[in-house]
Amino acid sequence: MDRTSASRMEAACSLLAESERxxxxxxxxxxxxxxxxxxxxxxxxxxxxxxxGTIEKETRQRIYVSLVHNHLPRLADYDIIEYDLRSGDIVLDDGFDDIKPLLEQFRQTEEVPEIRQRPAL
Structure with a gap:
């Protein structure tokens, strides 16, 4: 594996290490x-x-702030998503295809049964 491939793999693992992402x-x-x-x-x-349906407003606000100020920018920096804060729209970008196999591996080992039972990516 060359240095560029190793760096990309490390970046992908780092991005996917966070559950919210x-x-x-x-x-x-x-x-x-x-x-x-x-x-x-x-x-x-x-x-x-x-x-x-039972999630409190404060918790929703905390997750919103975390997504907007941390997770969305990081994913966008690696061309995995594109987002528009004014409209709130988020779409996958071309870089998603690069991490999709690794994300599928993570999905199969998630603690939340509902996630593991979802169809393959």
Whole structure:
């Protein structure tokens, strides 16, 4: 493996090490795009192991801030997603295909049964 390939693999593993980023990508992979509001409740539900309808406003706000200020910019920097904060739209970008096999490996080992039972990416 050359140095460039090794660096890309390390970056991919680093990006996918964070559960909120993986959860977002699992959901995006199903539809190739959606609105951030559609993700917040489901990401929170998986993270907290609670039903999506019971997530408190403060928790939703914390996840929104985390996505907007941390996770979305990191994924966009590697061309995995594109997003527009004004509209809230998020879509997969060309770089997603590079990490898709690794993301699938992560999906199969997630602690949340609902994630493992979803169709393959």
């Amino acid at each position: 993986r959860y977002l990508l699992y959901l995006l992979a199903e539809d190739r795009g959606a609105n951030i509001e559609e993700f917040i409740s489901q990401v929170a539900a998986w993270e907290l192991d609670e039903p999506a």
